[in-house]
Amino acid sequence: MLEGMIAGFGALFSWPALAYALFGSAVGLIFGILPGLQGSLAMAMLIPMTFGMPPTHAVPLLIGAWGASEGSATAILLNVPGESENAATTFDGYPMAQQGRAGEALSAAAFSSMMGALFGVAVFLVLLPVLRSVVLSFGPPEFFMLAIAGLVSLAAISRGSLLKGLVMITLGMAMALHGTNPITGGIRYTFGSLYLWEGVPLLPTLIGLFGLAETIKLMTRNTQIVQSNVLIKGGVLTGIMAVVRNWHVWLSGASIGTFIGAIPGVGGSVASYLSYTSAVLFTGKGEKFGNGNIKGVIAPEASNNAKDGGALIPALILGIPGSTGTAILLTALMFHGIVPGRKLVTERLDLVWVILLALVLANVVAQSFVMFAGRYLARLTVTPSAVLAPIIGTTCLVGAFVIRRDMNDVILAVGFGVLGYVLDKYGYPKIGILMALILTPLAEQSLHTSLQMSEGSYAIFFNRPPSLTMALLMLLVLVVPVLRQTRARTRPGGQAGKVPA
Amino acid sequence: MRLITRTFAWGELGLCLAFLAYFAVLAVLTPPLDPLTRLLPQIILTGAVAVILLQMLSVVNQRFHNTVAATELAGPSQSDEADAGVTTPLLHRETAAIGWMVLYVVMIIVLGSLVAVALVPLLAMRTFSRVSWGIILAVAAGTWLFVYVAFVWLIGVPLPPGLLFDR
Numbered sequence: 030m031l032e033g034m035i036a037g038f039g040a041l042f043s044w045p046a047l048a049y050a051l052f053g054s055a056v057g058l059i060f061g062i063l064p065g066l067q068g069s070l071a072m073a074m075l076i077p078m079t080f081g082m083p084p085t086h087a088v089p090l091l092i093g094a095w096g097a098s099e100g101s102a103t104a105i106l107l108n109v110p111g112e113s114e115n116a117a118t119t120f121d122g123y124p125m126a127q128q129g130r131a132g133e134a135l136s137a138a139a140f141s142s143m144m145g146a147l148f149g150v151a152v153f154l155v156l157l158p159v160l161r162s163v164v165l166s167f168g169p170p171e172f173f174m175l176a177i178a179g180l181v182s183l184a185a186i187s188r189g190s191l192l193k194g195l196v197m198i199t200l201g202m203a204m205a206l207h208g209t210n211p212i213t214g215g216i217r218y219t220f221g222s223l224y225l226w227e228g229v230p231l232l233p234t235l236i237g238l239f240g241l242a243e244t245i246k247l248m249t250r251n252t253q254i255v256q257s258n259v260l261i262k263g264g265v266l267t268g269i270m271a272v273v274r275n276w277h278v279w280l281s282g283a284s285i286g287t288f289i290g291a292i293p294g295v296g297g298s299v300a301s302y303l304s305y306t307s308a309v310l311f312t313g314k315g316e317k318f319g320n321g322n323i324k325g326v327i328a329p330e331a332s333n334n335a336k337d338g339g340a341l342i343p344a345l346i347l348g349i350p351g352s353t354g355t356a357i358l359l360t361a362l363m364f365h366g367i368v369p370g371r372k373l374v375t376e377r378l379d380l381v382w383v384i385l386l387a388l389v390l391a392n393v394v395a396q397s398f399v400m401f402a403g404r405y406l407a408r409l410t411v412t413p414s415a416v417l418a419p420i421i422g423t424t425c426l427v428g429a430f431v432i433r434r435d436m437n438d439v440i441l442a443v444g445f446g447v448l449g450y451v452l453d454k455y456g457y458p459k460i461g462i463l464m465a466l467i468l469t470p471l472a473e474q475s476l477h478t479s480l481q482m483s484e485g486s487y488a489i490f491f492n493r494p495p496s497l498t499m500a501l502l503m504l505l506v507l508v509v510p511v512l513r514q515t516r517a518r519t520r521p522g523g524q525a526g527k528v529p530a
Numbered sequence: 531m532r533l534i535t536r537t538f539a540w541g542e543l544g545l546c547l548a549f550l551a552y553f554a555v556l557a558v559l560t561p562p563l564d565p566l567t568r569l570l571p572q573i574i575l576t577g578a579v580a581v582i583l584l585q586m587l588s589v590v591n592q593r594f595h596n597t598v599a600a601t602e603l604a605g606p607s608q609s610d611e612a613d614a615g616v617t618t619p620l621l622h623r624e625t626a627a628i629g630w631m632v633l634y635v636v637m638i639i640v641l642g643s644l645v646a647v648a649l650v651p652l653l654a655m656r657t658f659s660r661v662s663w664g665i666i667l668a669v670a671a672g673t674w675l676f677v678y679v680a681f682v683w684l685i686g687v688p689l690p691p692g693l694l695f696d697r
Binding site for chain 1: 635
């Protein structure tokens with residue numbers, strides 16, 4: 030282990046590996062900020078550049094792009110998540126920006142993310158010997174329970190009303206039914222359109238619901254994000270100290286992120302949302318969320334980057350990609366003649382260390398940039414909205430096109446932009462649509478496979494310890510908010526622990 | 531607490547009716563497959579119809595009682611409008627904003643992305659704000675440059691050339 034670590038340090042912190050890592054980080058940072066672009070896309074684009082490079086140069090370049098992808102800045106400043114996993118950050122991050130606390134929010138998000146990434150890598154190293162059996166214990170019943178738990182928790186803490194949350198979730202689940210049936214491979218609900226064969230695309234939906242809806246709001250409001258009588262306050266130290274003071278929220282978020290990241294196919298959006306849910310449910314009584322609570326920024330951002338370290342667990346140990354990013358990473362590794370699995374972690378430990386150190390370096394570079402540029406980026410919140418709106422709208426529309434180079438994606442994004450604006454107007458939590466779009470295919474496939482395994486018996490979801498544990502956690506998620514609401518109604522002061530619309 | 535006007539309640543009811551129509555169409559179009567395969571779609575659509583009907587009842591009930599607590603929307607409120615000195619009715623501004631977005635897409639299709647990206651922000655800023663021509667031109671030029679450098683030059687994405695310039 031020690032020899033591998035020393036070799037890894039030597040390989041990464043040498044010329045030109047370090048230059049490649051920094052270049053990849055810069056590319057990943059830009060991609061993360063732009064709506065519609067993600068770190069995994071940056072990785073895919075950079076793979077051709079690695080042809081002819083040794084693995085110790087290719088890996089830092091690719092990991093740099095993946096790890097530095099940072100979408101929290103636009104989520105906080107403009108209510109436009111750079112990636113789907115930053116959507117939960119908008120709940121409290123954007124209200125903080127509206128209150129003139131953008132600098133504090135940005136630095137807290139950046140520091141929480143950076144420490145979350147370190148946590149994920151540390152967990153990977155510590156648990157390396159025992160992780161194989163844990164990851165392999167997750168089967169279709171557990172995946173189904175996890176998907177349902179994500180949706181149930183969303184409904185349970187939806188602001189406004191439980192019914193509105195359920196409407197959004199069912200709408201998202203219905204939208205997820207369009208396209209290819211994951212079980213039979215047949216086409217359903219396409220209305221004769223080739224465009225819907227692959228289902229409702231996630232990224233244009235995200236761009237429309239959040240980015241373009243926000244653009245419409247800015248154009249109708251014609252003021253600025255922060256009202257002129259609100260001072261811009263809070264800087265790097267304020268945000269860092271907020272994370273230190275709320276270390277338990279950070280730790281919870283990072284733990285959830287690492288655990289969820291280790292489960293193949295679940296994704297960062299689930300991790301960040303479950304982490305936010307955990308902060309809402311188990312925070313101190315009387316605390317409100319959705320109005321600029323710093324914990325609502327710390328929790329999801331900790332899990333966002335912790336999940337990268339977790340995702341490396343099944344990817345490097347078992348060769349199972351846990352996310353798009355790790356799938357592209359494994360493709361690149363195999364292209365360079367490196368097969369993930371037992372051999373990689375025993376015979377090429379130096380390369381494993383290069384991967385881990387490059388991930389840490391990318392996070393440090395990206396988050397440091399956001400932390401120290403935060404007070405300058407915060408100026409965006411006092412820019413007149415009539416100036417900001419065309420810029421955001423343009424970037425979103427072009428970003429929607431760039432994903433699949435299909436004009437229909439742009440039209441779809443505009444449609445979702447109008448829908449998102451209307452949903453915001455009537456207080457419907459549009460995050461439900463996004464989460465349901467992500468989780469429904471997983472739930473459907475897992476349900477079908479589980480029932481085939483059990484020959485139609487639903488007991489399979491309750492006679493396996495991991496699945497039963499998640500069912501009980503789901504019950505807890507449902508019961509705790511009801512108890513809190515009942516107690517809150519018996520006291521003056523309104524509701525606590527709700528997710529914004 | 532703020533009162534929500536009659537207009538708001540009818541609008542929300544209309545939204546719920548649109549969702550109900552969508553779910554109903556999907557329910558009718560569910561392909562005839564084996565029970566196991568159509569299990570989850572049936573559960574989803576049945577649940578969706580039930581939930582939306584309950585929500586519609588809730589909306590109607592709230593309207594009759596006329597004491598709905600307003601959610602804290604990011605959109606404009608009456609007090610926001612007063613602070614901003616905005617006098618144009620909200621519905622007109624919403625229509626104009628959505629209209630501009632649709633126009634943007636039409637101009638991308640007809641004139642191409644690079645022309646639309648320069649032209650539409652310029653016209654939108656002129657329409658929606660009173661900032662000076664200098665700022666408008668600088669922002670429009672900056673946006674065009676950003677899109678060109680980030681998407682065309684760095685990433686190499688061929689943006690749509692537009693029907694007028696497509697050969």
